Amino acid sequence: QKEVEQNSGPLSVPEGAIASLNCTYSDRVSQSFFWYRQYSGKSPELIMSIYSNGDKEDGRFTAQLNKASQYVSLLIRDSQPSDSATYLCAVYADSNYQLIWGAGTKLIIKP
Amino acid sequence: SQTIHQWPATLVQPVGSPLSLECTVEGTSNPNLYWYRQAAGRGLQLLFYSVGIGQISSEVPQNLSASRPQDRQFILSSKKLLLSDSGFYLCAWSELTVEAFFGQGTRLTVV
Numbered sequence: 001q002k003e004v005e006q007n008s009g010p011l012s013v014p015e016g017a018i019a020s021l022n023c024t025y026s027d028r029v030s031q032s033f034f035w036y037r038q039y040s041g042k043s044p045e046l047i048m049s050i051y052s053n054g055d056k057e058d059g060r061f062t063a064q065l066n067k068a069s070q071y072v073s074l075l076i077r078d079s080q081p082s083d084s085a086t087y088l089c090a091v092y093a094d095s096n097y098q099l100i101w102g103a104g105t106k107l108i109i110k111p
Numbered sequence: 112s113q114t115i116h117q118w119p120a121t122l123v124q125p126v127g128s129p130l131s132l133e134c135t136v137e138g139t140s141n142p143n144l145y146w147y148r149q150a151a152g153r154g155l156q157l158l159f160y161s162v163g164i165g166q167i168s169s170e171v172p173q174n175l176s177a178s179r180p181q182d183r184q185f186i187l188s189s190k191k192l193l194l195s196d197s198g199f200y201l202c203a204w205s206e207l208t209v210e211a212f213f214g215q216g217t218r219l220t221v222v
Binding site: 032034046 | 157
């Protein structure tokens, strides 16, 4: 059973600080990794994708991938109240055209 | 650019009534299409996915069904709704780059 694990939170971070979200996965051969943001009552929105070991930066967001340890993380710098949302980690399973989803981490940015 | 339309946004249906949710994608050909359900405060549950017209794979046995009558149209149906069918239904599409893009979602309440 392929699994993706996330801490459900809530993770509370003061405004302006760095928020760190983590995700672990069980399938060693996974190649594609994604972070989605979901505001309450809305559909998930893709914010980051990463395919190679190391860091990938996009504005205030940095995705980090470590395939040997089977974890992927998302850092949000200079956190804003508008970053308050649930963040979903997804891992692509090559064998059956599916994304395997974590249950999400609820992030709260306190002004 | 690609867009995905899903309707209706909200739906209240009595137990035992039929269901039909429709999703269409524009700006792409032969996309992979997905139906997900998300219970309140929970992660995404894959219900059905399709890699082509008439090709439907079911992930969870239940009283729901899906059809893909056209390349960019995906329909979720039920003959008789149960209370447990309540949830947030999401249609999504993907291509070779595998990340999923979601429609606005349908909030279904079965009463």
